[in-house]
Amino acid sequence: MSLLTLDTRASLRPPAPVPRAEPLGPIALLKALRNNPLETWTRAHFEQPIVTGGLLIGEVAVVSDPASIRRVLLENVGNYRKDSLQRRMLSAVLRDGLLTAEAEQWRIQRRTLAPLFAKRCVMSFAPAMARAADALVDRWRRRGEGCVLDIAAEVTQVTLDVLERTIFSDGLGGDPEDVRTAMRTYFDTIGRIDPFDVLGLPDFVPRLGRWRVRPALRFFDAAVDAIIATRRSRLAEDPSAMPRDILTLLLEAQDPETGHGLSEAEVRANVITFIAAGHETTANAITWSLFLLSQSPQWRERVAAEAEREMGGSADALAERLVETRAVVEEAIRLYPPLVAISRAAIGPDELAGQRIRRGAMVVIAPYVLHRHRLLWDRPDIFDPDRFLNGARDRIDRYAYLPFGAGPRGCIGSAFALQEATIVVASVTRNFELRVPPGHAVWPVHRVTLRPQGGLPMAVRSRVRTRGRQHTLS
Numbered sequence: 001m002s003l004l005t006l007d008t009r010a011s012l013r014p015p016a017p018v019p020r021a022e023p024l025g026p027i028a029l030l031k032a033l034r035n036n037p038l039e040t041w042t043r044a045h046f047e048q049p050i051v052t053g054g055l056l057i058g059e060v061a062v063v064s065d066p067a068s069i070r071r072v073l074l075e076n077v078g079n080y081r082k083d084s085l086q087r088r089m090l091s092a093v094l095r096d097g098l099l100t101a102e103a104e105q106w107r108i109q110r111r112t113l114a115p116l117f118a119k120r121c122v123m124s125f126a127p128a129m130a131r132a133a134d135a136l137v138d139r140w141r142r143r144g145e146g147c148v149l150d151i152a153a154e155v156t157q158v159t160l161d162v163l164e165r166t167i168f169s170d171g172l173g174g175d176p177e178d179v180r181t182a183m184r185t186y187f188d189t190i191g192r193i194d195p196f197d198v199l200g201l202p203d204f205v206p207r208l209g210r211w212r213v214r215p216a217l218r219f220f221d222a223a224v225d226a227i228i229a230t231r232r233s234r235l236a237e238d239p240s241a242m243p244r245d246i247l248t249l250l251l252e253a254q255d256p257e258t259g260h261g262l263s264e265a266e267v268r269a270n271v272i273t274f275i276a277a278g279h280e281t282t283a284n285a286i287t288w289s290l291f292l293l294s295q296s297p298q299w300r301e302r303v304a305a306e307a308e309r310e311m312g313g314s315a316d317a318l319a320e321r322l323v324e325t326r327a328v329v330e331e332a333i334r335l336y337p338p339l340v341a342i343s344r345a346a347i348g349p350d351e352l353a354g355q356r357i358r359r360g361a362m363v364v365i366a367p368y369v370l371h372r373h374r375l376l377w378d379r380p381d382i383f384d385p386d387r388f389l390n391g392a393r394d395r396i397d398r399y400a401y402l403p404f405g406a407g408p409r410g411c412i413g414s415a416f417a418l419q420e421a422t423i424v425v426a427s428v429t430r431n432f433e434l435r436v437p438p439g440h441a442v443w444p445v446h447r448v449t450l451r452p453q454g455g456l457p458m459a460v461r462s463r464v465r466t467r468g469r470q471h472t473l474s
């Protein structure tokens with residue numbers, strides 16, 4: 001075994017709460033759920049294939065047995081629907097885009113939108129992603145050596161930039177900065193859990209948070225409508241002159257079975273859905289990858305060397321060549337899956353991992369728990385991207401590693417997200433060394449997605465480059 005391998009296996013155990021020996025009592029549980037639900041998981045969750053219990057909302061089963069998860073997400077998928085809390089929270093703003101649509105409306109949208117996220121199409125977005133990464137590198141260089149930046153916030157800007165460049169590649173219209181500000185407000189609002197949604201109050205009861213930001217939301221809706229209308233009329237005039245970005249693809253998309261396109265409302269709902277579902281999740285994946293690399297000199301060097309070798313030329317198939325970087329990203333979202341839990345409501349009774357599931361029970365599949373489960377992983381809490389390299393990945397059960405879910409409702413944007421995260425992580429690591437400032441403790445917190453508590457301050461210094469240019473693209 002080489003020294004490098006020995007070193008890599010020399011146990012980096014990234015920060016995470018120690019599972020509780022016993023479940024919390026009801027009051028302490030409510031408090032912990034409000035502050036950081038990650039701190040409520042017990043040892044049993046990480047050691048048993050299924051843990052059932054009653055909460056205020058009814059019976060809940062946390063399932064970590066791959067065969068049972070396969071049953072819920074694939075084989076018996078018709079018996080499970082997205083639970084109503086999730087739907088209530090999201091559908092008020094996403095208005096029946098792919099993430100929140102159900103039944104026949106979802107089926108039609110899914111088959112109509114599938115080609116947009118097929119491999120070839122996603123690969124055509126690599127140059128736009130590389131340009132967004134280059135813009136980030138330029139911005140950090142201008143900030144000066146050693147400055148401390150909130151990497152979580154910086155990276156969220158890049159993921160919004162990538163979506164802007166891949167959805168609206170010919171611009172945001174007359175007031176791009178105003179649209180960007182409204183877009184940020186919009187997605188900050190979506191990210192908050194409103195107590196009225198939890199109580200199930202109907203949409204006409206005004207939500208305080210949304211009330212305050214309503215002008216920004218209206219402005220963003222109107223801006224998106226205007227961009228769509230302009231693009232539609234330009235497409236009608238001369239389709240060949242239009243960019244092949246997501247907006248054009250959405251406007252041209254046709255249901256392969258009926259030949260019907262999407263309505264104006266569906267185009268808008270899906271533009272907003274892609275931004276909502278795709279920016280913070282991907283930003284978390286990049287943020288945690290950069291944090292883990294800052295803790296692991298061996299992997300930082302491996303990624304920097306790979307980036308040095310593979311970047312600098314064409315962006316075509318770039319992410320395919322960045323295999324080690326991709327393994328780091330996959331390991332980062334194993335340890336810190338951006339979506340901590342996927343939940344479903346059982347429509348009828350079922351049996352999972354030998355336990356009866358009653359009609360109406362909530363079934364929780366928690367990638368955070370599953371990915372650190374003692375029965376499924378060797379040294380589950382240790383950072384080790386080699387798990388995803390040289391054929392080792394093929395030995396991971398498909399239903400033991402679920403950062404993107406699985407089955408018909410699995411993430412449609414997974415290839416897009418992995419490609420983007422790989423390019424951005426490689427680009428940053430090639431150009432910079434990041435260090436957590438002394439005295440700052442990084443801690444994961446579950447707030448809709450899994451993020452570092454209070455952001456991720458890091459000192460940014462230029463990396464001494466061995467060869468090649470700074471930018472990905474000529």
Ligand code: HEM
Pocket residue numbers: 082098099100110273274275277278279281282285337338339342343402403404405406408409410411412413414416417418
């Ligand atoms: C690292 C980044 C991402 C993660 C971890 C992630 C995770 C997930 C997961 C776990 C689901 C399934 C939820 C469930 O079964 O209840 C999902 C669904 C979805 N994701 Fe992602 N996602 C990411 C990036 C993206 C991107 C970039 C896009 C689009 C540009 C996207 C669009 C969607 C949509 C539309 C759905 C709903 C699919 C359906 O119901 O048919 N996601 N995502």
